Amino acid sequence: NNSRKSNKHLLHIETDINHIDKQSLKDLKKIFKKYPGQNNVIIHFKSPQKIYRQQTDDRIGYNEKIISEIKNVLNYSRVWFEDSE
Numbered sequence: 001n002n003s004r005k006s007n008k009h010l011l012h013i014e015t016d017i018n019h020i021d022k023q024s025l026k027d028l029k030k031i032f033k034k035y036p037g038q039n040n041v042i043i044h045f046k047s048p049q050k051i052y053r054q055q056t057d058d059r060i061g062y063n064e065k066i067i068s069e070i071k072n073v074l075n076y077s078r079v080w081f082e083d084s085e
Contacts, residue, residue: 009062010084013070014044015077017052027073029058034069037061040084 013028032041037060045052060066067079 008084009039009081011039011041011060011066011079011081012044013041013074013077013079014046014051015074017045017047019076020045020074024073028070031066031069031073032056032058032060035061035063035066037063039081 039060039062041056041058041060043054043056045054062081067081070079071077
């Protein structure tokens with residue numbers, strides 16, 4: 001059993017479904033490509049009735065800069081990394 005903790009993280013992006021458009025999603029993809037790595041991305045699209053969780057095909061690096069860049073593209077969003085085993 002490997003006792004070293006894994007370095008994998010999940011990037012969560014929670015955004016209002018009404019504040020996202022095609023251009024925002026394209027800009028998001030560009031950011032993901034800029035920081036390649038092994039971490040999964042989950043986007044939570046919030047609507048008044050429900051939250052839709054969508055895992056993307058992207059794998060990104062663990063980087064604090066990515067959080068501020070995403071927030072610049074999606075102004076009304078929460079963005080955070082979560083440790084995942």
